[in-house]
Structures are given as structure tokens and as C-alpha cells.
Amino acid sequence: MSRKIAVIGTGKIGEALLTGLLKAGRSPSEVLVTARRAERAQELRTRHGVTPVDNAEAAKLADTLILAVKPQDLPALLDELAPHTPADRLVISAAAGITTAFVESRLTPGTPVVRVMPNTPALVDEGMSVISGGGHATEEHLALTEAIFDGVGKTLRLPESQQDAATALSGSGPAYFYFLVEAMIDAGILLGLPRDKAHELIVQAAVGAAVMLRDSGEHPVTLREAVTSPGGTTINAIRELENHGVRAALLAALEAARDRSRELGSATAN
Numbered sequence: 672m673s674r675k676i677a678v679i680g681t682g683k684i685g686e687a688l689l690t691g692l693l694k695a696g697r698s699p700s701e702v703l704v705t706a707r708r709a710e711r712a713q714e715l716r717t718r719h720g721v722t723p724v725d726n727a728e729a730a731k732l733a734d735t736l737i738l739a740v741k742p743q744d745l746p747a748l749l750d751e752l753a754p755h756t757p758a759d760r761l762v763i764s765a766a767a768g769i770t771t772a773f774v775e776s777r778l779t780p781g782t783p784v785v786r787v788m789p790n791t792p793a794l795v796d797e798g799m800s801v802i803s804g805g806g807h808a809t810e811e812h813l814a815l816t817e818a819i820f821d822g823v824g825k826t827l828r829l830p831e832s833q834q835d836a837a838t839a840l841s842g843s844g845p846a847y848f849y850f851l852v853e854a855m856i857d858a859g860i861l862l863g864l865p866r867d868k869a870h871e872l873i874v875q876a877a878v879g880a881a882v883m884l885r886d887s888g889e890h891p892v893t894l895r896e897a898v899t900s901p902g903g904t905t906i907n908a909i910r911e912l913e914n915h916g917v918r919a920a921l922l923a924a925l926e927a928a929r930d931r932s933r934e935l936g937s938a939t940a941n
Contacts, residue, residue: 676819677703677733679726679748681715684765685739687793689719691822703729730755735763735815738774742766742935749777758782761812763819765789767838768935771805771831783807785816786834788842789823798824799841803831835936839928847924852877 676692678685681704692702699720706712712723730736730752740748745766756762758781764774771784778784784805792798800820804813817826829837852873859869883894899905912918 674734675701675703675732676735676737677705677724677729678737678739679705679729679752680738680740680744681706681711682739684789684791684793685737686715687798687823688737688739688789688819689715689721691793691796692819693719693721695818695822703733705729726751727755730760733760735761735819737763737765737819739765742768742939745769745774746777746939749774753778756782761785761808761815763787763816767842768835768932769939770936771803771808773936773939775805775807781807783809783812785812786831787816787820788834788838789820790842791845793820793823796823799844800824800826801834801837801841802826802828803834805831835929835932838932839925842932843928847921848877 676697678689681689685704689702689704693699700722702719702721703724704712704715704721705724705726706715715721716723724732726748736752736756738745738748745764756778758779760782762774762778762782762784763786764771764784765787767788769786771786774784774786775782785808786803786805787800789798789800793800798820800823802813802816802820813828817828820826827837855873856866856869859872860866864872880894883889884891887894895909899909
């Protein structure tokens with residue numbers, strides 16, 4: 672018998688997961704979606720052949736519920752789902768900062784809950800999703816969650832106590848790279864390059880560096896040193912980055928993101 676999956680709150684990340692499920696071989700008839708707007712629901716039906724339903728119907732019909740909503744929207748959604756969600760459902764929450772204990776407390780006792788922090792490169796099948804099981808989640812539940820999110824990139828299991836740090840590093844991580852690329856493009860323009868040429872140069876440098884980091888197995892220090900000749904251009908640039916406290920700024924930024932993830936969880940719990 673086929674197992675149905677419902678993606679509840681099918682925004683950009685939700686649609687990326689939906690696409691990953693279909694590319695992995697799941698039939699559109701096995702996937703349910705919910706959306707706030709009727710036109711969005713129809714768009715998903717037309718584009719993917721899936722069945723739009725309301726939240727209550729999704730909870731009744733699907734074996735696995737993926738909650739792809741913002742943290743501030745999760746409490747109301749759980750209150751809506753609870754009367755229709757038996758304890759044999761797997762509930763996967765992708766809401767930043769929200770603990771599995773909080774989700775469990777709003778649902779039928781014994782409901783298995785898995786917390787996931789994906790990131791936006793899931794939209795191009797290069798996502799990183801960090802997975803933590805709640806008190807009732809078994810190895811089977813974790814493996815099923817991994818199979819779903821492997822369709823849009825890679826997965827990594829971590830203890831839930833490390834989820835806020837992972838959110839700061841991986842969930843928010845792409846934004847830091849975009850910020851750096853933006854600054855480097857502006858620097859290229861300052862140095863006299865046309866914007867489109869500076870963009871092409873920096874984006875390809877970023878892609879190439881990322882592939883080398885992933886595929887070479889080398890530590891980033893080793894790869895950086897390979898570019899850094901004694902008395903050359905790169906070491907002068909690195910010196911300026913250190914003089915301006917870029918490393919310390921990154922550490923502070925990640926701590927701020929981690930703390931905000933904790934605040935989101937605390938605010939929702941209260």
C-alpha cells in the first residue's frame with residue numbers, strides 16, 4: 672500500500688521538497704499539498720499534478736506530514752492539525768528554532784516528530800538538511816525523513832541540542848555567501864571592472880572554490896595557502912581582512928543567528 676505525504680505550507684522550500692519527492696519516483700497521487708491561497712494551490716496542481724487539500728484533510732489522509740511554515744505560524748497550525756492527527760503519523764517540522772518537545776506537546780501523545788533545518792539551495796538540489804529526532808521518533812522515522820530530504824541535497828543527523836547552531840551555520844549560511852559575493856562584486860566595480868564581468872568572475876570563483884572544498888578533501892587552510900604566495904597579492908588581501916576583523920565579525924554573526932534561533936523557540940513556547 673502506498674504511503675501518502677502531505678507538504679503543509681507549500682512555499683518555496685515546500686515546493687522544492689515536493690519536486691524532490693516526485694523526482695525520486697513518488698507518484699503525484701501519493702503527495703498532498705496545502706496552500707493559503709486557492710490560486711497557489713491550483714498552480715501546484717497544474718505544475719506538478721498533485722492534489723491540493725486543506726490542512727485537516729491532509730492530517731487525516733497522509734502518513735507523513737511535512738510542516739514547512741514559519742515559526743510564528745506553527746502554533747496555530749498545530750492547533751488546527753491536532754484533532755485530526757493520530758499518533759501513528761510522522762510529523763516533520765521545518766520551522767526554525769521550534770523544538771520537537773513543543774510540537775509533541777500540541778499533538779496526540781506518542782506522535783513521532785522529527786525536526787529538520789533545510790536551506791534554500793534545496794531549490795537547486797544542493798540543500799543541506801539537519802535532522803534531529805524527538806522523543807518518539809524511531810530509526811525508521813529518521814531514515815524516512817532522510818530519504819525525503821536527500822531528494823534535494825544532503826542530510827546530516829545531529830542531536831537536537833545542536834540544532835540552533837546548525838541553523839546559524841547552515842540554515843542561514845547561504846545568505847553569508849551571497850553577502851560576501853555582493854561585496855566582492857562591488858569591489859570589482861571599484862577596481863574598474865564592468866558589473867557583469869565582475870559578477871561572472873566572482874560567481875565562478877565561488878563555484879570553483881566550493882567544488883574544490885567538497886571534492887578535494889583538503890582543509891580550507893590548505894586550499895587557501897595554495898593560493899597565497901609569499902609576498903604576493905593574496906597575502907596582502909588576507910592581511911587586510913584580518914586587520915578589519917572579518918573573522919571575528921563572522922563569529923559574532925553566527926552567535927547572533929544562533930541566539931535568534933533560540934529566541935524563536937522560546938517565544939513560541941511562551
